[in-house]
Amino acid sequence: MTPSTPTRAGVTEPDRRLPALGGFAPGALGIELRRVLRNRRTLAFTLIMPGVFFLIFGLPQGGQSLDNGRPVAAYVMISLAVYAAMVATTSVGGAVATERALGWSRQLRLTPLRPAAYVATKLITAMSLGLLAVVIEFLVGAVAGVRVPAYVWLLSGLAAWLGSLVFAAFGLFIGYLAPAENVMQIIGPVLAVLAMFGGLFVPVEVLPDVLQQVAKFTPVYGMGVLARAPLTGDGVSMAAVANLVVWALLFGVGAARLFRRDTARV
């Protein structure tokens, strides 16, 4: 060993290869998930509150039925599952704003973690919390006596969950828009208004006519229609599908652009 060799005597030279998958690692994902599940505010708003909403607004509809004979309580339950999933995924994506404000993103740039691997971790965390939110809402419903065919549970659940990907992207979009430590306090009310237009709290049909027209263009509308379609048996309109796709693209592309601006070295 020559004196200029940057190694300690008796210590082998560290492995200097690049990490696989840009540093994406299940271990880090695990810590990330635990971190989310430890956050009391997140748990209250995504896992507990929607369940309580169901007990308050869904249960009293106990005996009533939709036009096709299915229980109104199931309609409320599915709507609130969509709501729970969208709040869950938004809060995880939006946490990027907090991490940027704290300088964690800068710290990450001093590690091999690639920005894309970071976003992938956030998306998987968001979708995991979203899935948990849907499952818990359905569990509350089932325990409270909601009975629908198995395919309704499955398809509605999948639609609520996968549709919330739009909001994972929305969360990231907001997260990269501005660094702020308490971003959910700002977007929480926005989500509530969007949920209202999406027919998650009351059916869109009871809104005034003008608002009904506006509602069709807001980002929760498509998700709501798709998630409830297996229950109501209503055909899925092209408008609802287009709504979902267009908003997914808008938020996805928006988040990607802001993300690139953020990681560009200045």
Place this chain on the structure above:
Amino acid sequence: MTSTHPAVELDGLTKSFGAVTAVDGLSLRVQPGEVVAFLGPNGAGKTTTIDMLLGLSRPDTGTVRVLGGTPDDAVARGRVAAVLQTGGLLKDLTVGETVRMTSHFYRHTRPAAEVLERAGITDIADRVVGRCSGGQQQRLRFALALLPDPDLMVLDEPTTGMDVEGRRDFWQALRRDARRGRTVIFATHYLDEADAYADRIVLVRQGRIVADGTTAEIKNLAAGRTVRATLPGADQAALAALPGVDAVEVRGDSVLVRTGDSDAVARHLLTRTAARDVEITSRNLEDAFLALTSAQTGA
């Protein structure tokens, strides 16, 4: 790996923010194994230079080579690690989780338990970061930087905001860890820190290097005192001829004498001249800078 590349090669770096030129044509070469202090007052351009060195920002002009490659590559391979001046920790993770999370991003790291131990924070591994003191958080940043066992460690004012004891503990941890062959570059305001821990000091002012030498050389520049007096029509040549005098400056009715022997100057002023209001002050770093810049232009 036997590397013949310098640890750091900065060549003609320039960086401006609007009208402010933060770094102004800075060139520096650091050899493997050197411990270099980047010493300078607030706003000297230390952080801006370090950001470019780490690839966190791009120079307007000039080039950066770290361990023979780009900063990004050195970072991705864990060959360079840094303790930044501000931020960078998640308050809701525990100390241990922060270390483990970060270790997952590398192909290979030292064990988490080992770096916690070396940074002296094993006992607070289960504490949530938000409840750690500034000094403990700084040691956590240090532990993170130890993970990849880097060839080059960069620290930006690592002890800012710590009390005397915290500073001493931090440097002791760094010392304990100092392995032969690891290059260390740290920015600081404190001459005593630079003196105690560096073998080379680079003085920066207004984005330029104004002096670069061994610790002893730089310390000599900051040693000595300044004697100031009110003395209209001072005889500069006579003062400059006194033993130990480095420089004489006349500002209106005032005369400033930089000297290694302030007693001799004061005695001369009070006994041989009509000087009034004689003041003697220790020379601080800023004076050293001034001495340096004037020495350079005078040469």
